Amino acid sequence: MTTALADDQTVVQRIFDHIDNRTTDLSDETWREPVENYRSEARLAAEITQVLRRHPTPFCPSAALTEAGSWVARDAAGVPIVAVRGKDGRVRAFRNACRHRGTRLVDGAGCDKVFECRYHGWTYDLDGALRHVPHEHGFPGLDKASRGLVPVVAVETRGLVFVTQDAPAPDASLDDLPPLLTPGHRLLTTNELEVPANWKIVVEGFLEGYHIRSTHPTTFYPVQYDNLNVVERFGKHSRIAFPYQAINKLRTVPPGERVVGGKLTYVYHLFPNVVVATFPAGMVFLVVLEPVAVDRTRFVTHVLSDRPPDDGQLRQGIERSAGFVDVGAAEDRAVACGIQQGLASGANEFFEFGRFEGAIAHFHRSLHAALDAS
Ligand code: FES
Ligand SMILES: [Fe+2]
Numbered sequence: 001m002t003t004a005l006a007d008d009q010t011v012v013q014r015i016f017d018h019i020d021n022r023t024t025d026l027s028d029e030t031w032r033e034p035v036e037n038y039r040s041e042a043r044l045a046a047e048i049t050q051v052l053r054r055h056p057t058p059f060c061p062s063a064a065l066t067e068a069g070s071w072v073a074r075d076a077a078g079v080p081i082v083a084v085r086g087k088d089g090r091v092r093a094f095r096n097a098c099r100h101r102g103t104r105l106v107d108g109a110g111c112d113k114v115f116e117c118r119y120h121g122w123t124y125d126l127d128g129a130l131r132h133v134p135h136e137h138g139f140p141g142l143d144k145a146s147r148g149l150v151p152v153v154a155v156e157t158r159g160l161v162f163v164t165q166d167a168p169a170p171d172a173s174l175d176d177l178p179p180l181l182t183p184g185h186r187l188l189t190t191n192e193l194e195v196p197a198n199w200k201i202v203v204e205g206f207l208e209g210y211h212i213r214s215t216h217p218t219t220f221y222p223v224q225y226d227n228l229n230v231v232e233r234f235g236k237h238s239r240i241a242f243p244y245q246a247i248n249k250l251r252t253v254p255p256g257e258r259v260v261g262g263k264l265t266y267v268y269h270l271f272p273n274v275v276v277a278t279f280p281a282g283m284v285f286l287v288v289l290e291p292v293a294v295d296r297t298r299f300v301t302h303v304l305s306d307r308p309p310d311d312g313q314l315r316q317g318i319e320r321s322a323g324f325v326d327v328g329a330a331e332d333r334a335v336a337c338g339i340q341q342g343l344a345s346g347a348n349e350f351f352e353f354g355r356f357e358g359a360i361a362h363f364h365r366s367l368h369a370a371l372d373a374s
Helices: 008-021 041-054 199-205 245-252 312-343 358-373
Strands: 031-034 057-061 070-076 079-085 091-095 108-111 130-132 151-157 160-164 186-195 230-234 237-243 264-270 274-279 283-293 296-305 350-353
Touching: 008 230, 008 237, 008 245, 008 264, 031 358, 041 283, 041 358, 057 070, 057 079, 057 274, 057 283, 057 296, 070 283, 079 160, 091 160, 186 312, 199 283, 199 296, 199 312, 199 358, 230 358, 237 358, 283 312, 296 312, 350 358
Parallel strands: none
Antiparallel strands: 031 350, 057 160, 070 079, 070 108, 079 091, 091 151, 151 160, 186 296, 230 237, 237 264, 264 274, 274 283, 283 296
């Protein structure tokens, strides 16, 4: 199902209506997800091989690859991948392994003219071509043209680099996506953190505002609304708007001039495992949630801003905003771990997501459909 996202003015009006009527968006139905689906190794294997590796998934922001030779390497859906901007400006991505004896070529991020394997020095151009083999006479008949780095599909759009590793799922498409990051967005930080919880539990934590008051009593609750959201679906993805109290300042602004930055957080869930969230001071968090094991998830978090780097006051705003988001995010992680621990209790055969949690139902429905279609 494809539903176009509303413009900011429409979202703000829907939020005002909810504030005035003490309501929130409601989904048509509730959803029951079997607890077994969070515990099953076979289910996780299918999610990784049939869904994560077959859907175009944000690998890094374009802003991580600013110049020719810039590269980023990390594991995506359990596979070492490197993305690199070529001399022609195009971003390509490869399986991150040497074609001699398989050494992982690079780790982290950097900028280089070529990739040189640390083991025996086989050297690859930025377009993946095998350029140099030391003492090549030791490999009689080596067909260098067929021993370049193994490519995966990389597409740069909306300020993101999307990677699809295996044959794409039939309806995997980027056409539904709204603008996300602009060329003005700079990368401030990237960090990785592992959390002992199933990746779907972690995704769910981003997708509803029903928990704001209970989970975030001193962080988000004092400045946001509890259980007051605009929830939209587009393709397999969704967007949830979390308004701040400050949104009321827009009531006296003519609708056409209302700027939502700093007045609400948009959380975009990019199916299956990526969240893009907007925050005050022009900050955007791009969070990739990588399943590491059935009970373990790696957060790869990129923090970006579209504000000029040399403005001291703005930098203070960014630091304030980042500190606030960090504490709130730690509260969400603590809850995710609590759910993971609760799985072992045997208390629940299913989790029930109510009508405030429709974006989670949409996630599970899309995931079931993608698994069934494979
Ligand atoms: S494994 Fe890379 S050069 Fe030998
Ligand atoms: Fe939260």
